[in-house]
Amino acid sequence: MMRKYSTYILLFGFPLFGCQTKVVEKPTYEQNWMLLEKDNKALAFDADIHLSDAELTLDKKLFELRKQFLNETEKQKIPLYNSSFNELKPLIEDSKLYKVFQTMPKGGLLHTHSGGVTDMKWVIAAARKYKECYVYDQKDNDKFIVGQLAFFENGKVPQGFVSLDKKLLSDPHFEKELLERLTLKRDKLCTYTNYWIEFEKRFQRINLLLPYRPFFKEYYLKGFQDLAKDKVQHVEIRYVFEELYDFQHGKYPVKKSITDLQDIVKEVQKSDPQFSLKLIYSSFKFLDPQSIEKQLETAFELKKEFPDMISGFDLVADEAAGHSISFFEKNWTALDGLSKKYGVEMPLFLHAGESNSVFNKNVFDTSLLNNRRIGHGLNLIYFPKTMELIKKQNKLVEVSPISNQILGYVSDLRNHPARVLLSNGVQCSINSDDPSVYGYEGLSYDFWVAFVYWELDVKALKKLVFNSITYSSMNDNEKKVAVAHLNKQWNDFIQHTNQSLN
Numbered sequence: 001m002m003r004k005y006s007t008y009i010l011l012f013g014f015p016l017f018g019c020q021t022k023v024v025e026k027p028t029y030e031q032n033w034m035l036l037e038k039d040n041k042a043l044a045f046d047a048d049i050h051l052s053d054a055e056l057t058l059d060k061k062l063f064e065l066r067k068q069f070l071n072e073t074e075k076q077k078i079p080l081y082n083s084s085f086n087e088l089k090p091l092i093e094d095s096k097l098y099k100v101f102q103t104m105p106k107g108g109l110l111h112t113h114s115g116g117v118t119d120m121k122w123v124i125a126a127a128r129k130y131k132e133c134y135v136y137d138q139k140d141n142d143k144f145i146v147g148q149l150a151f152f153e154n155g156k157v158p159q160g161f162v163s164l165d166k167k168l169l170s171d172p173h174f175e176k177e178l179l180e181r182l183t184l185k186r187d188k189l190c191t192y193t194n195y196w197i198e199f200e201k202r203f204q205r206i207n208l209l210l211p212y213r214p215f216f217k218e219y220y221l222k223g224f225q226d227l228a229k230d231k232v233q234h235v236e237i238r239y240v241f242e243e244l245y246d247f248q249h250g251k252y253p254v255k256k257s258i259t260d261l262q263d264i265v266k267e268v269q270k271s272d273p274q275f276s277l278k279l280i281y282s283s284f285k286f287l288d289p290q291s292i293e294k295q296l297e298t299a300f301e302l303k304k305e306f307p308d309m310i311s312g313f314d315l316v317a318d319e320a321a322g323h324s325i326s327f328f329e330k331n332w333t334a335l336d337g338l339s340k341k342y343g344v345e346m347p348l349f350l351h352a353g354e355s356n357s358v359f360n361k362n363v364f365d366t367s368l369l370n371n372r373r374i375g376h377g378l379n380l381i382y383f384p385k386t387m388e389l390i391k392k393q394n395k396l397v398e399v400s401p402i403s404n405q406i407l408g409y410v411s412d413l414r415n416h417p418a419r420v421l422l423s424n425g426v427q428c429s430i431n432s433d434d435p436s437v438y439g440y441e442g443l444s445y446d447f448w449v450a451f452v453y454w455e456l457d458v459k460a461l462k463k464l465v466f467n468s469i470t471y472s473s474m475n476d477n478e479k480k481v482a483v484a485h486l487n488k489q490w491n492d493f494i495q496h497t498n499q500s501l502n
């Protein structure tokens with residue numbers, strides 16, 4: 001209010017003192033209109049960003065590129081707003097804008113999941129190299145589902161599993177078929193799919209694959225290298241911990257995943273020295289409070305031993321099917337005691353409001369708890385008081401536009417709720433959630449989608465990119481180094497793109 005009033009005074013003079021000697025003219029309609037525009041902009045999430053001349057030049061160029069793209073699709077009568085990401089993917093890849101986004105530094109990927117990171121085509125190619133890798137090719141039963149991959153020792157292969165490599169060699173259609181079973185695509189916006197059932201089947205098909213230590217190491221190395229190539233410098237994974245194993249040694253303690261991941265990060269750093277990783281210990285919303293109590297103990301134990309690797313705690317899975325966040329109230333009230341016991345803090349990074357329903361009130365909890373970031377927060381816009389609180393508490397919403405379309409929450413991406421959050425000043429970042437399950441890699445597609453459908457400018461892009469480091473769970477020192485690196489990358493990007501788009 002104060003700011004509004006001072007703007008008024010600046011623009012039109014002080015009404016009382018000013019009019020003592022002469023009559024002050026009433027602001028014109030146009031002046032009022034301009035003031036409204038200014039006031040609206042001042043509320044937006046990126047109001048504090050001021051662009052350099054070079055950034056303003058790029059802004060004009062990107063605006064033109066988008067205009068050309070939209071004109072061209074219009075000319076060709078391409079139903080841009082009524083097509084799924086999957087249908088548009090080739091068109092996106094051919095666009096000049098996509099090439100620009102591939103070279104844009106993205107900062108951090110704050111919302112992705114273990115098992116959703118690495119290209120599924122690569123998964124099939126890498127898995128078949130292991131002679132101990134098998135695929136289930138029979139009808140689903142209560143133990144296994146068709147297309148499920150697993151490693152077995154010779155002589156211990158359950159019925160219904162066949163050698164993956166042999167199956168791929170003997171059946172030329174099988175690779176394509178398997179890839180379709182490992183990825184979830186929304187082929188058309190108007191067909192019926194039980195998204196969450198299909199989505200969870202994708203994870204079931206690889207969940208016996210990932211804990212096999214030799215494969216685990218390859219999987220994350222490939223995933224991180226691809227992300228680094230897509231200009232992602234920092235990654236935070238909602239990580240579901242499992243005991244790694246191999247046939248020589250058997251099962252390893254849970255912490256082996258962490259030390260192995262640390263080694264993998266060191267390997268990635270050989271080519272991308274700034275690359276960093278944090279893990280958010282994740283469990284499931286469909287479990288009961290007793291199980292979550294045990295999970296929290298494990299999370300605290302791991303965080304005490306690896307305070308730089310474990311950043312917090314989350315509960316995942318379909319919010320419509322699982323328990324509400326408040327169902328676990330006892331677990332949340334126990335957090336202070338656990339913090340004292342273990343001597344570490346355990347902030348929450350809860351998935352909340354991945355829903356279109358007002359009956360899902362999970363976002364309430366995120367404003368009441370020590371919850372640093374909100375996964376999705378799609379229905380936050382229906383609860384204005386909570387939205388205001390989240391904004392005041394400076395908590396970030398992790399937005400994953402393509403995931404939201406594929407899982408059926410948003411069809412026409414112009415109507416994504418994040419647009420309302422951004423214009424109301426709620427801080428957000430752009431994420432890919434489970435790109436490999438959705439049949440793509442990297443973060444460039446999500447930025448493309450946000451830029452084109454939400455009519456963003458360079459100012460908004462810059463804020464989204466820098467938010468992903470500012471709101472990351474890196475400590476202050478790590479952030480300082482990461483921001484310095486990002487700043488340099490960003491300035492190089494502006495300069496190079498301005499030159500190449502001449």
Ligand SMILES: [Zn+2]
Nearest residue numbers: 113351375433
């Ligand atoms: Zn997620």
